[in-house]
Amino acid sequence: MNTKIRWQSDAMCASSVKTLQSEWANLTNHAAEKNIYLFPWYIEASIALLEKKQSQIISIYNDDMLIGLFIVTKDVGYGKLPFTFYRTALHPDQFLATPLVHKDFADQFAVGLCQWLDDCPASISLKMFSLLSTDSLVYHALEKICKSQKRPIITIEKSSRAIIKAQEHSVESVWDSLSKGRQKSLSRANKKLSRAGHVEIERLENPDALGQWLEEFLQMEHAGWKGANKSSTLSIAEDIDYFKSMVQSACENEAMNFFRLTLDGKPIAYTFDLLSKPYGYCHKSAYDQEYRSYSPGVILEYESMKHYLSSEGFELIDSCTAPDNDMLNSLWPDRREILTLAILRSGKQYQWPFLITHWIKTQLRNLKRKAMN
Secondary structure (H helix, E strand, O other), rough: OOOEEEEEEOOOOOOHEEEEEEHHHHHHHHHHOOOHOOOOOHHHHHHHHHHHHOOOEEEEEEEEEEEEEEEEEEEEOOOEEEEEEEOOOOOOOOOOOOEEEEEOOHHHHHHHHHHHHHHHOOOOOEEEEEEOOOOOHHHHHHHHHHHHHHEEEEEEEEEEEEEEHHHOHHHHHHHHHHHHHHHHHHHHHHHHHHHHOEEEEEEOOOOOHHHHHHHHHHHHHHHHHHHHOOHHHHHHHHHHHHHHHHHHHHOOOOEEEEEEEEEOOOOEEEEEEEEOOOOEEEEEEEEOOOHHHHHHHHHHHHHHHEEEEEEEOOOOOEEOOOOOOOHHHHHOEEEEEEEEEEEOOOHHHHHHHHHHHHHHHHHHHHHHHHOOO
16 A cells, blocks of 8 residues: 555535635646536535535545545445445536546546545445546546556446537637538528627626626526426525525636627526636526527527637637537537446455446346347
């Protein structure tokens, strides 16, 4: 065992976040992937949502230096069998869970994570990572260290979602990459909207206007399909405080872009993005259902994409959408692979029951797919 590498577990609560905040903030400045969904101010806004999951903050240290951090909760049940394991602790507004890891200590972090897993109570058989990006240094370090330790690392689910590799594209090249059908529909929508009145794309510049923009956005989201199926922010009481606190913190940390599309001065679409250069994360959007025929949401998404392509310092803009989001898949040229990954603890007595169950589950899934085809 490398005595320089150690781990620490803290219950998710305000005091734990406050105690770790200084070194946690320093870690964000040197992270291999600046996953804003694990920044301390974002987690601080999320405490109430994560506390009820009895979450734990797992910190990995090299000597006295924090080199990695992730958040877990205990779960039971895989393949209808009562496996007890740790999984990534998430709430519905977290769209990426790649651990925060110092860019110079990815291998050491992976060693420390495996050490933590092997030190867990005997009832724990594995750690399941959700929403892990495969283009990250963290993922490759986990693969490398698990292989060197002959430790099983298993892909449970795999999907891809729309992104923009901003440094590889220009506004012109993205337009040229669109299908002819999408180019025509965008042009028609812009012309139709322009005939209806004066169109502007606005970006929030004055923090004093944040409250008004935020309330208008929340009402617009609630009036749409999310409100109808009770998944809007205003539909869920505990989400309201989280979201307002998070947006305010993002503003104070200069970690957001808030765009809106107006028609004759009336907002008809909003999009709210989180920023941690060189990364951007498209967090939430909404449009006025009365103007649905004008495709205001599509127009605003395309115009905000043009903003990032014209700005300095961005490498990757993540849509944070589901893999089957047809609208963004047709607009954004690149893809990012996202995994759910299981890392097993050492010891055959822990590994074989899960490996056999996973194999059976995979075979049954394949048979079901063949039958459907």
